[in-house]
Amino acid sequence: MSPQQIALAVCLAVVAIILVWLSLVMAAAEGAVSRVTRSSLNNLILGFQTDSELSQFSRMKRIDKVHKVQALIVDRHATTGSCAFFRIVCNIVTGVLVAGFVGIFDQPIWVSLAGGFVFALLVAFVSVKSRPRVNGARKPLDIMLKHVNVVSFAAFLTPFARSSRADIKGMSGRDDDLSDDEELEKIQIEQGRAMVDQLVEAGAFDPEISEMLDNVLTLSTTLTREIMVPRTDMICCSTDTSLSSALKLFSRSGFSRIPVIGDDVDDLVGVLYLKDVVRSLAFDASADQDSVGGLARQAVLVPESKPVDDLFHYMQKTRHHLAIVVDEYGGIAGLVTIEDAIEQIVGELEDEHDRIQHEEPQQIGDHTWKLPARTPIADLEELFEIDIDEDDVDTVYGLLTKLLGQVPIVGSSAVTRGLRLTAADAAGRRKKIATIVVEPASLEPGGRGPDADQGTDQHA
Template structure:
């Protein structure tokens, strides 16, 4: 009879330890963002069931998973304490019984069998269920976890016993909070695409959206030398010729210089003025159809500017540097292209920013973002105050290069193949080429 009671007690302790370890593994694995998603999905399901039953759903409300993982130690502390007590009691009881009935060999055998059972039943099995079926286990175990988190004496005792561990352990960091960081979100999207849960284009778009938050206006703007402008004294007819030649529907209007920017003119205003307007001596000037321009610092975040453009219904902004000079202009199309890629219409010149010449040989436009060159060539960029490939090569050389002059970067030979004035328009790249040559 004593053997039967002992076996029953051992089975109960083993089952309790397994159940508690399952709760522990589940809520260690469960992140706050995932818990919030499960709560939302369960809420939508309950509302759907309520609507189907005419608002009289019999299902009890679920325990909020997000609240349980906000301070997961309130759950994990009591659970771990009870699990350790169950395991220690089980090992101690089996050892005591073996010592009273058998010799040293029996004690060793009992400890070995108990250790094997504890590893399989209370470690390996619960951990696999808690990780592989995390969503399902979290939903099932949430009510029990909520009850244990409200067991005041257990929570207090667990916190007290955990004080030495907190004092000796590392300080908590932001990454330990259970929140998903940007890098983790991009990695999750990439993994989901590889598992065919989402399209590759969707994963790429998620990465582009994450990157947009760190992008500044200077990285996407049309630089000052490339700006197409009209003078405040130009006629509407002259401005229309530039609109037709460039294909742009909005042009900045300058005064004495580019830094003396007066505003912008719209193609539709120019057409209307040309057809119906009468100016001095029969000539309509750009000043008569001038609209105010929006000025933003070149260091402004693109994501903030996009929201401001949406609110103000503007499509063009002038970027200024720290000294108040005009650095370039940025359009809503430039920002959108950061998300979806290059948008080419019938007026855009078909200019390839990257050309593959052969094995380990490329041509890059000087205005290509340097980060894209790093992706294509798989190299690490040095620190520097530049954004484009042309700026990178100019910085590496330390002077305005002659056509064909080269420099070396991380095993790649970069050649300035086309130099216009003080600007590098075309850069060639070859792996392992001699950087001392003229390219």
């Protein structure tokens, strides 16, 4: 062979190897481009900007790569089409180059064609074993950042792959482009649900497990505002509350963490922990009249629009079991606990006392009734043959709440229309009042007559 033939053979071999590598890169990019979201890229930029270990040159270089990826995912369909086109072209050209390589050695044409065909099969085998698309789907951000220049060059050379919004609507049947993070997540959730349904139909899971898996898939679309305790149901204490009073409030409410407020609910000071109060009183009995303001811990604030899955991971990572929910104007919207997020997966958490909420009214004295908190006011009127005439509340619990002007706790009492309503006990994880004792106001608390031992009304 002449030196020219040897040089040509080497060049063809090198180009063929480069094209095989490029084909694998394009396949990996195909799997990655549909999995990269705008939010992940924005978080990555923020991470680079706050990384003190990076030099200014390295920081700008990495941010520039992220910007290129952001440009590519604006039209995912076009980028995916460009990668697919170049992958196919690379495979075709690789077979042609190998056929030409074999032909340099003065082999018959059928040998050259067979060599190109066998090499193409070998490349296909390598693609199957290496699974570039799977790797791209597993690590989409890393793949796109690593090969962003190659993918950008492929997209630049294939302007015909770009599709109009009308074409995308016609193909997908949706108004929004797939490049929107919400639409991408929606598709992934639908795919996950379909997979769960198939596994359930095949008998792989119990129905309860299937429901839990389905609940997990909906965490990203459920917002914190949907699971929080609204501000109207929050049990709070003021900064000037004494430690002894706070301890009683913990005992009566059943909670171990209570928000501390100033002038109103929006004037949040912090969160008071039961263990802090107990520790202070255990080591200094004379501190029972000290205010709780000094013991309040800094509250964790979360927006009401935060997805529940992000909320759960955040609270798990920071080891906080309670967070204060704020609205878009900075006001207090409510509070949320990590148990609220768990309930979205496993269902409502009930204890042995929760059955009280579903019991029927029970007469415990001559003129005294123990009513479930959800008892309609109409039933109360029928029992005592009176007309309460409250249009803005429907249940006995709502009536007591309105009379008190705040959320009732165990022992809270109020009088209306000659009847005394007293919160008897609480149930459930949120310690909501389960039963309310109703009796004539002329009787002593607990249904005792005027000749009984003297007692005092308890108020919230």
